[in-house]
Amino acid sequence: MSADNVKLGHELSEAVAALLINLPIKAASFIVTIYGDVIEPRGGVVWIGNLIETCKSVGITETLVRTAVSRLVAAGRLAGEREGRRSFYRLTEAAQAEFVEAASLFYGPQPAVRWQFVLINGPAPEEIMQGLEREGFARLNPRLAVGTHPAPPLPGRVVVFDAQLATENGALREFAEEAWNLPRFAEAYGEFIARFGSFFERVGNCAALSPFDCLIARLLLVHQYRLIMLREPHLPKSALPDNWPGEEAGRLFAELYLRLSKKADGYVARRFVNESGKLPEMTPASQARLDHLKAR
Incomplete structure (x- = not known):
């Protein structure tokens, strides 16, 4: 038997198990959430056995975990290390920098609005455009x-323009309604809140809740919030419809994260x-996240 095999079983409480109802979770995406x-x-390094144990509780098998980790290694996101018979996986430098930037969206203060236009030159612009849309661009x-x-690093011949908003009136809201599919994000936030x-x-x-329950609940909370936050456009309030559900979702995320964290971090x-x-249990980076959420 491999030293990486994990046979521990954890039975989730009814309340945490209910979070998984009609919630399909992809292995690679959930592993990214754990990291x-x-x-x-x-520090960016963990034993694969911890990943297997954690993923098992949300219905992801060991085989799927190992396959997903291999793909993340091939994509340059993780790097494998051996210590005796155990396998450990470390975030690569590029992935770590990306994770720090993404974390500021979830745990940091409200991001500042910085308008940018991206002009795609050369042949076959569609692939680049689709990548921008996945990043919340219209x-x-x-x-x-x-x-x-700011636009992410882009392949090909592109020109990026910084822009400053000169007027902030009803026309901005009309533009946002036409440029972005805001009802889709409003629906996603509504489902998150429900x-x-x-x-x-x-x-x-x-x-x-047990400490393990708290950890899994917090991971599911972050996972679902992340899937919305990394794709939505983060428009200024003046460009959003009245009663935008993103604000309520943000408050709910912060309150639940804080309540779950003491036991989760202890586990x-x-x-x-x-x-x-x-x-x-705690590092300056993890404490800073809690402090930012308390200040919201």
């Missing part, structure tokens, strides 16, 4: 996109390991 929430602020024509944050708002009502201060410190030993 982003738990591993990156604690397609204005086949070669021109606009967004409210799922985790119901969970919040059931668990209250989380006293009845991490007892069970998660890297090549040097157990991961710390």
Whole structure:
């Protein structure tokens, strides 16, 4: 039997198990969530057995975990290391920088709006355009996109323009309604609020939840919030419809994250390991996340 095999079983509470109803989860995406929430602020390295154990509780098999990790290695996101008979996986430098930037969206203050236009030159602009749309940019024509944050590194011949908003009136809201599919994001936020708002009502201060329950609930919370936050355009309030559900979702995320974190972080410190030993319960990076959420 491999030293990486994990036979531990954890039965989730009814409240946490209910979060998984009608919630399909892809292995690679959930592993990215684990790294982003738990591993990156604690050095970026973890034993694969911890990934297997954690993923098992949400219905992801060991085989799927190992396949997903191999693909993340091939994509340059993770790098494998051996220590005796155990396998550890480290975030690559590029992935770590990307994770830090993404974390600021979830745990940091409200991001500043920085309007940018991206002009795509050369042949076959569609692939680049689709990548921009996945980053929350809006397609204005086949070669021109606009967004409210710096464009990611782009292949091919592109020209990026910084822009300053000269007027802020009803026309901006009309433009946003035409350029972005805001109802899609509003619906996603609504589903997030319904799922985790119901969970919040059931668990209250989380006293009845086990530490493992708290960790899994927090990972599911981050996972679902991340899927929306990395794709939505992050428009200024003046460009959004009235009663935009993103604000309520942000408050719910912060409150639940804070309530779940004491037990969740305690479980991490007892069970998660890297090549040097157990991961710390708290680091300056993980504490900064809590402090930012408290200040919201």
